[in-house]
Amino acid sequence: MPIILWKLVFILLTTTVIGIFSCCYSNVIPEGDPNIPAIAKYFCTKGRYEEVNPYLIQDILAVNRSILKPPSARCRQIHLTAIIRHGTRYPTAKNVQKMQKLYELVRSSATAKHSWLQEIQTQWKMWYTEEMDGRLVQKGVDDHKHLAIRLSKLFPSMISEEKLRGRLIKFITSSKHRCINSTLSFQAGLTELWNIKDMEFDHAVNDALMRFFDQCDRFVQEVEKNPSALTEVDKFKQGPEMKRVQQKIADRLGVPYDLITDDMAEAAFYMCAYEFAIKTVNSPWCHLFDEVDAQVMEYAIDLKQFWKRGxxxxxxxxxxxxxxxxxxxxxxxxxxxxxxxxxxxEAVTVQVGHAETLLPLLTLLGFFKDNNTLMSTNYASQTQRSFRTSCMLPYAANLLLVLYDCGRDGLRLQPLLNEKPVAFPGLNDQQASMPLYQDVREHYKHLLRGCDFETECRLFTNPTDA
Known part of the structure; x- marks a missing residue:
């Protein structure tokens, strides 16, 4: 096939991929905003909540109560469980180390003559330190304050001043600083909203619930500490798609190809993501990626989440x-x-944890399950996958379970993800997004009767124990 024709095919495929990747977003992200990187919607678990709900860019406290759509006017909310990821945080010490290596490489070896590169080399200073190690930033405080206010507007009969003062709202958190501080921020959002100064509200630290993955011996042994558990991730990092991204980064920096490893590529991607999430800055680091590159990076991260948490x-x-x-x-x-x-x-339960808290639970419930397994070799066929952490797990991601008493229409349960109604997978009902509670329990009866944590997480010492 002539070279020109090959180029045309590549352009068409690239355009198609970009269009498909964008379609998981129900709202259009504002085009042409110079403060928003073009690749912001591919930042996976390092993404802003606003990219999942772009209407919040214009009004951070906007809500639309019409999305709840109970089956009748008789329906009243009687309980709300909110399982929420912590807000925007600093990078972990491990990621800071990778970013430091990239920064030193760019300062010492980059030779390309780009204005953005000169800005990195002469003006941008490495301000991340290992001591930051995943702690909550001011944006993360605001994430939870604003979420608390929006949920009080979305569910005014549940998250109310009366119920808060009556201690009918319970708070549970992981022991990590970013989760505790997110919980305190959520509480502050409510107390500031209602100008409550005569009371203080406590929270329970419960790692058994919010960091269950640390206490599941079988998971730790078979996945967390098992290099072969992520074989597909390693293969993809050595595959042609990632190699091409690394080469393009090297070309943009003007350095030899062998200097840009998959760790360097990831560090560069995170450098762009963190600068945007923490400071709302369209960083010069973002120029190291075009949209096709970002899609590959997103898939590499999704692949890891799929095999490690999904x-x-x-x-x-x-x-x-x-x-x-x-x-x-x-x-x-x-x-x-x-x-x-x-x-x-207990009218409301607010439980604050991690992306690693939410993703296994969403998986257990059957959300975002594609027909085909994510593999190192099927990137091109996974462009329409529903398993995309950029959509599922931004900072402050949340799963809401809202219980309604609808009188003659029965007790009903509505799940929402990131403030948008979703349907329980595989549950057919005329009110798909608000099925009868007894139907939900019937649908998950195999888990309600089984799925015992102690049994599932027990390590088998030899094959006969299984």
Whole structure:
């Protein structure tokens, strides 16, 4: 085939890929805003919440209550469980080390004559330190303050001053600083909203619930500490798509190809992502990637999340059994109290954890499961995948389970992800986004009867123990 024709085919394929990748967003991100990197929608778990809900860029406190759509006017909310990821944070010490190496390489060896590169070499200073190590930034404080206010507007009968003062809103958090500070920020959003100065509100630290993955021995042994568990990730990093990205970065910097490793490419991608998430700056580091490159980087990160926290290994999701049962026990209690005409004693539960808390639970519930497994060799066929952490798990990502008493229409449960209604996978109902609670329990009965954390996470010492 002539070279010109090959180039035309490449352009057409590239254009198609970009169009498909953008289609998971229900709202259009503002075009041409010089403060927003063109690749911002591919930042995976390092992405801003605003890229998932772009209407918040114009009004950070905007809500649309019409999306809830209960089946009748008789429906009233009786319980809300909110499982929330911490807000925007600094990079971890491990990522800071990688970024420092990249910065030193660019300062010492880059020879290309780009204005943005000269800006990095002469003006940009390495301000990240290992001591930051994943701590919450001011943007992360604002993430949770604003989320608290929006949820109080979305569910005014549940997240109310009366219920907060009555201590009917319970707060549970991971022990990590970023989660504790996110919890305090969520509380501050409410107390400042209602000008509450005469009371203080506590929180419970519970790593068994919010960091279950650390306490699941089988997950730690078979996945976390097992290099072969991420074989597909390693293969993709050595594959043609990633090699091409590395070569393009080297070309843009004017350095030999062998100086840009997959770690360097990841560090450059994160440098752009962190600058934007933390400072809302379209950093000169972002010039190292075009949109095609960003899609490859996003897939590499999604591949890791898939095999380490998602559908890649069964124990990934089963490690969240304890959180699954905790959520349904709260719902069951609210149902029992409502049926006996008693006041619901725990109106709202706010649980703050990590991306690693949410993803296994979403996987256990069956969300974002594609027909084909994500592999190192099927990047081109996965452009329409639903498993995209850029859409699922930005900073302050949240899964909401809202229980309604609808009188003659029964008790119903509505799941929302990042403030948008979603349907329980595989559950067919006329009210798909708000099915009968008993139908939800029937759908997940295999997990409610089984899925025991201690059993699933027990290490087998020899094959006969299995």
């Amino acid at each position: 559908y890649g290994h069964d124990i990934n999701s089963k490690s969240s059994c304890i959180l699954f049962h905790d959520a349904f026990s709260r719902l069951d209690q609210a149902v029992a109290e409502s049926k006996s005409d008693q006041p619901v004693t």
